[in-house]
Amino acid sequence: MSDPEGEYTDRALRPYVISKGRSRPTRNTIGIETLLIAVDPPHDLPVSATREERALLRMCRRLLSLVEAAAHLQLPVSLVKVLVSDLADSGHLSARPGVPQAVPPDGQLLQEVLDGLRRLR
Template sequence: MSEPAAPQDYTDQAVRPYVMRGGRVSPSRNTIGVDTLLMTALDGPPLPLTATREQRDLLTMCVRLHPLVEAAARLRLPVSVVTIVACDLVDSGRLYARSPAPQAGRPDLKLLQELLDGLRNL
């Protein structure tokens, strides 16, 4: 029996996610979700020399507004790792996290569909 071939785009990392998170399994704040928008605090303190590659890459990427899940995809890291890294950077004042608009502020899909149907009937 032979093992199935690995997909061509799969690359295993030498450093495990547990190590990247500093051994932590949960973030320091529960307000950051996959749809949270991240942006580098340009007036924040500089990163220390001991900063990880993940911290540096996330800050560099988030000079422009990025959702957390997109940042994780671009960094090719698990969302759980990027969540903890982002929480650390927010806690240190180097990154801003902004929640998306709450559900109450979003229009009702049924109402929008009725409006669209009404416009099409004109």
């Protein structure tokens, strides 16, 4: 495989090889907004760990979202979910839910506030 400039890049492994043939994570709570951080103190990875798992764990020394990790690794998000799930199951990585989306304010309440502000004039 080559990059846009024609240089060879080391991308010989297919995603199913990296994920050991699995396409789904063992945890269904991992989303693109999931925040990842390596456990402290760090545990040694097994010798059989892939270079993608090692890179992911190195990146997660600081808080990082799953989608950011996928972008840095240049791998599909679905594949990184499998890797994150494996590392979390083995106790190497902590996966925390992302910040929940704010509930939009009630339209009626906003209208009442606006009406009250207009009466202050």
